[in-house]
Amino acid sequence: MPHNIAFVCDFFYPRLGGVEMHQYQLAQCLIERGHKVIIITHAYGDRTGVRYLTNGLKVYYCPVVPFVDQCSFPTLFGFFPLLRTILIREKIEIVHAHQATSYLGQESMIHAKTMGYKCVYTDHSLFGFSDAACIHINKVLKFILSDVDHAICVSHTNKENLVLRAKFDPYKISVIPNAVDAHRFTPDPSARYPLNTINIVVVSRLTYRKGTDLLVDVIPAIAAMFPEAYFIIGGGGPKRQLLEEIKEKHHLHNRMELLGPIPHNQVRNVLVRGHIFLNTSLTEAFCIAIVEAASCGLKIVTTDVGGITEVLPQHMVYLAKPDPKYIIEALCKAIPLAREVPSQEYHEEVLNMYNWRNVAERTEKVYDNLPTVKNPLINRFKRAGGFGPWAGILGVLIAALDFLVFMIICWYKPVETIEEAPDFPYQKYKQNKQKYGDHSFSVYKD
Known part of the structure; x- marks a missing residue:
């Protein structure tokens, strides 16, 4: 009725x-x-x-x-x-x-x-x-x-x-x-840019609850350990200034991008540039962002908080405690395997799991x-x-x-x-x- x-x-x-x-x-x-x-x-x-x-x-x-x-x-x-x-x-x-x-x-x-x-x-x-x-x-x-x-x-x-x-x-x-509307979030490995790098994408509001303070500790450490690591960060919020500061302090101008707020119809264009999607939230009931990223064929590295363990199968995700040490460990596991991710298979799985x-x-x-x-x-x-x-x-x-x-x-x-x-x-x-x-x-x- x-x-x-x-x-x-x-x-x-x-x-x-x-x-x-x-x-x-x-x-x-x-x-x-x-x-x-x-x-x-x-x-x-x-x-x-x-x-x-x-x-x-x-x-x-x-x-x-x-x-x-x-x-x-x-x-x-x-x-x-x-x-x-x-x-x-x-x-x-x-x-x-x-x-x-x-x-x-x-x-x-x-x-x-x-x-x-x-x-x-x-x-x-x-x-x-x-x-x-x-x-x-x-x-x-x-x-x-x-x-x-x-x-x-x-x-x-x-x-x-x-x-x-x-x-x-x-x-x-x-x-x-x-x-997630998986038909709008399709993989495109040819869109990955810059070339010859492992691109780590972050798309979220830059706030305390979204774990921006953790991100501030993780980025310099990963950049020092992996010369090929490149960070693409989309989103606006009060914590953006912290990211600007580490960019200057650690001379990461050629290792990270700060894109600012992204319209939702442009999120897919940012996601397909990456190999890995990083989520550092301190609390999440569901986290739709990791579903969109998985639909685009990215490997997920995320904090193990709230309902995140219910969202995606284990083979798609590296879970870490909400602590810089454990997030860095998870990224160290994901980065060497980033180019081997079966993007189309991930997309098909998400398409079958989630539907509005x-x-x-x-x-x-x-x-x-x-x-x-x-x-x-x-x-x-x-x-x-x-x-x-x-x-x-x-x-x-x-x-x-x-x-x-x-x-x-x-x-x-x-x-x-x-x-x-x-x-x-x-x-x-x-x-x-x-x-x-x-x-x-x-x-x-x-």
Whole structure:
């Protein structure tokens, strides 16, 4: 049965990353299967209002102010009126939020349950239990997920992590991995450049969580041990300055490239230049980047963290502890064998293992099995009150205030005054795409 679905997340195009690509590809495949999908996110620069992407994917770039790392500024009730209007206009049935650090998604799930919508949450990242930031996110997520109908995790490790940190019922969690469009990530050994070198490719955001600090120790050591080693590094972020410094300090101008942020449609062109793909992440729930690299026929050297062990077969990957010493050891094993990698065989294996259409089919089953019975408000109060003497009182107050705000909004702007938006004619668009024009986007740079 077709569903009307709203993806809500702070992170979407023109910003690029794993969460953004997951939403885009999943939305495209759900549209292909006959569902209606819209994206709700905040404005990015001058990209505001309603935009259409490929196949009529409608994106609402809402006038919400972002602050740290493009996360929306918390307002609690400020976004409620606009969210209600969008959901009613688009005849939405299911609100699907993505990523724990997206406040827009968390806030939308609270409001959606107040309005009686079905809610699904997809968790994309692992979080710890010791530092203040993770403790705060875990506490908030525990409250938010108490009302959610179902959750999706991208790996079994991710599922265990979510159950522990949010006290969520494991029987209400489905494990659906990420995927890759392997037809877009094909090998091309003739594209390897520079010639007569072993090219080691890194494509990621240059942040602490992505292990850039480890990379700073690994690059000079490998460059000294292997004269033929050449590093190609793509991505932007606050840690780029560290790489610039080691480039100057160790005189590596002829041994490494810093390409800066790379549009996703150009990632394949960077990957095929390499023999080895290096991932130094400190935490990963899935890591779609190593799947894309393997599809391009590269040998993978990666830190053994989170759900990475579930992603690729052992013969494709060298795993290392998140420590420069062990990463260097893994590279020392991979470099002598780098020219012997069966690129086409790797591509065929990835093609058979990962497919976005399969992900969409499994996600569709989650939507089909969502409960149809609405929970009374008193049950919501009981769940919120079970978080402890102080957090419980705060949870009940938030739920009660949210319902009160909802009643005021309904009185001020009744449903009858909200005009329904026409659906995008996807079948006609498929038959004559030229008539509707090109829906392109530019890359947002942090």
